[in-house]
Amino acid sequence: xxxxxxxxxLEANDRIAAENRKLFKESGIYVINLMSAPGxxxxxxxxxxxxxxxxxxKMGVIEGDIAGSDDAxxxxxxxxxxxxxxxxxxxxxxxxxISEVLDALPLKELDLLIIENVGNLVCPAEFKVGEDIKxxxxxxxxxxxxxxxxxLMFEESSALVLNKMDLLPxxxxxxxxxxxxxxxLNPKLKIFEVSCRTGEGMGKWVKWLxxxxx
Amino acid sequence: xxxxxxxxxLEANDRIAAENRKLFKESGIYVINLMSAPGxxxxxxxxxxxxxxxxxxKMGVIEGDIAGSDDAxxxxxxxxxxxxxxxxxxxxxxxxxISEVLDALPLKELDLLIIENVGNLVCPAEFKVGEDIKxxxxxxxxxxxxxxxxxLMFEESSALVLNKMDLLPxxxxxxxxxxxxxxxLNPKLKIFEVSCRTGEGMGKWVKWLxxxxx
Numbered sequence: 001x002x003x004x005x006x007x008x009x010l011e012a013n014d015r016i017a018a019e020n021r022k023l024f025k026e027s028g029i030y031v032i033n034l035m036s037a038p039g040x041x042x043x044x045x046x047x048x049x050x051x052x053x054x055x056x057x058k059m060g061v062i063e064g065d066i067a068g069s070d071d072a073x074x075x076x077x078x079x080x081x082x083x084x085x086x087x088x089x090x091x092x093x094x095x096x097x098i099s100e101v102l103d104a105l106p107l108k109e110l111d112l113l114i115i116e117n118v119g120n121l122v123c124p125a126e127f128k129v130g131e132d133i134k135x136x137x138x139x140x141x142x143x144x145x146x147x148x149x150x151x152l153m154f155e156e157s158s159a160l161v162l163n164k165m166d167l168l169p170x171x172x173x174x175x176x177x178x179x180x181x182x183x184x185l186n187p188k189l190k191i192f193e194v195s196c197r198t199g200e201g202m203g204k205w206v207k208w209l210x211x212x213x214x
Numbered sequence: 215x216x217x218x219x220x221x222x223x224l225e226a227n228d229r230i231a232a233e234n235r236k237l238f239k240e241s242g243i244y245v246i247n248l249m250s251a252p253g254x255x256x257x258x259x260x261x262x263x264x265x266x267x268x269x270x271x272k273m274g275v276i277e278g279d280i281a282g283s284d285d286a287x288x289x290x291x292x293x294x295x296x297x298x299x300x301x302x303x304x305x306x307x308x309x310x311x312i313s314e315v316l317d318a319l320p321l322k323e324l325d326l327l328i329i330e331n332v333g334n335l336v337c338p339a340e341f342k343v344g345e346d347i348k349x350x351x352x353x354x355x356x357x358x359x360x361x362x363x364x365x366l367m368f369e370e371s372s373a374l375v376l377n378k379m380d381l382l383p384x385x386x387x388x389x390x391x392x393x394x395x396x397x398x399l400n401p402k403l404k405i406f407e408v409s410c411r412t413g414e415g416m417g418k419w420v421k422w423l424x425x426x427x428x
Contacts, residue, residue, distance in 0.1 A: 037252040038335045038364060039356025066336065068362045089366070091305065091336035119363070120336055121252045122280065122305035141355035141381065142253025148282045149333070150252060152303065167355065167384055172411070197386070 013127055016095035020102070020130025027107040029060075030213045031115065033093075033129055035153060036137035037146075038119030041163040043071045044196035045137060046114055050078045052206040053112075057213060060110045062101060064093040064118045071116065081105050092123040095130055111213050121146065125153040133158040133212070140164050140173045147181035154182050159190040161205060166195040227341055230309035234316070234344025241321040243274075244427045245329065247307075247345035249367060251360075252333030254353040255377040257285045258410035259419075260328055264292045266420040267326075271427060274324045276315060278307040278332045285330065295319050306337040309344055325427050335360065339367040347372040347426070354378050358387045361395035368396050373404040375419060380409040 024031050036042050046061055053059065060081040063071040072084035083101045085093065098115065105113070115131065117124040125134070136157040138146055141164050147154045154160065160182055162175065175193070182189055190208065194201035238245050250256050260275055267273065274295040277285040286298035297315045299307065312329065319327070329345065331338040339348070350371040352360055355378050361368045368374065374396055376389065389407070396403055404422065408415035 037333070037356075038360055039251065039353070065363050067365055068359075070359055070363070091334070118336065119251070120305070120334055122332065122334055123337070126303075139253070139355060141353060141378065142251075145282075145284055146252055149279050149284070151281055164355065167381060170381055170384055 010126070013095045016099055017128035017130045020095055020098055023102065023107070024113070024130055024132075027110070029107055029110050029113050031113045031131045033115050033117060033124070033131035033134045034137070035117045035121075035124045035134060035157070036119060037121040037139070037142060040119070040137040040139040040142065041196050042116045042119070042137055043074055045161060045163065045194070046116060047074060047078065048196050048199065048202050049114070049206060049209065050075070050080055052202055053209065054078070054080065057210065058109055058111045060105050060107075060113045062098065062105070062113065062115045064097070064116055066090070066118060081110070087118060091118055091120050092127050093117050093129055094127045098129045112209075121150045121153055125156045135159045135161065137161045137163050138178070140175070140178075141167050141171055143171075144173045144175070144177040147178060147185055151185050154185045154189065157186070157189065159192065159208070162191065162193045163196055165193050165200055166198050224340070227309045230313055231342035231344045234309055234312055237316065237321070238327070238344055238346075241324070242428075243321055243324050243327050245327045245345045247329050247331060247338070247343055247348045248351070249331045249335075249338045249348060249371070250333060250351035251335040251353070251356060254333070254351040254356065255410050256330045256333070256351055257288055259351060259375060259377065259408070260330060261288060261292065262410050262413065262416050263328070263420060263423065264289070264294055266416055267423065268292070268294065271424065272323055272325045274319050274321075274327045276312065276319070276327065276329045278311070278330055280304070280332060295324070301332060305332055305334050306341050307331050307343055308341045312343045326423075335364045335367055339370045349373045349375065351375045351377050352392070353381075354387045354389070354392075355381050355385055357385075358389070358391040361392060361399055365399050368399045368403065371400070371403060373406065373422070376405065376407045377410055379407050379414055380412050
């Protein structure tokens, strides 16, 4: 019974996600669903990406949070179109939430839309929102045991951005273990090592991102 | 319709949680539901607590993970009764999952049971499992903006353990901001500053824990 309900919700979500995707394609916009645990640095990655790319690529952002609008204010300070969604308790964005805010963005003027999901390493991976690809962040301060404990997000993502590399000397995290276990779940996963704080590694990430956008 | 289903699930969960609670009380066991985002250090806190307390307090542990049994092995290495629950995708423990594994623990011999929830700063706070209190961990590497973005867990918890204090000099996190915003959500919240890596601050935490157990 419980399973049935969940499956209906997922089917309805997939239908709306397909509609969003169609609208994005018609508008010529590439869409990334950015996911991570709380505090891994999603907003910081978006800020750094804007600083590197905004002169070449027209970007927009949708911010998803349970409550608050701090993240949207951070993006708006960089003069990028942004909408904040407050899920009011829900632990992930779904396709309908995205559909409802699209009117607030100048879609036809944008090349790249980054959708920052709610900070959660589990549920966001289950709900398509109409994206071209999913990208996940992992802070190396979270430890090296995450791939095998939260496999779905690693399996669903096209790229894994390992953030806070500047903290590596002060942790016990083993980057090779993260790489090996992530690739065992998803052999095609692109892995980037960055520090949004120091700017380390941003070049490769931004170059890859540019290669995706026509 | 969606809301109705959720409310039925929560009502059924609360009923089973109350049964668990009754069983815990009859067995004279104090139960903590330990929650945090992935990688904040729940298992490390349990390990350190066992090292400090196991000679005085008979402890047992239930480990909740989507997949894997690394955490249970870490606890078993310390010769403490432990059961691993794999939720197989579900992003939180519920009362029924706990009910189903209680036979595997020597409840009448235990004084303290720590239930380590799935790493998730959102959903675990919604589901009682039969605990006396909820305790949450926050890694200071997650930043200082979490209380206002994930308010429910801060509101539901009796104590907040700020972990990885040894990383503070290498982050931008403002401890006073975390304290102020946490207490604005929950004025009775007890706050502990610790580093499970260095052992800093464990004394106060363990002393408080002991004061809860008759």
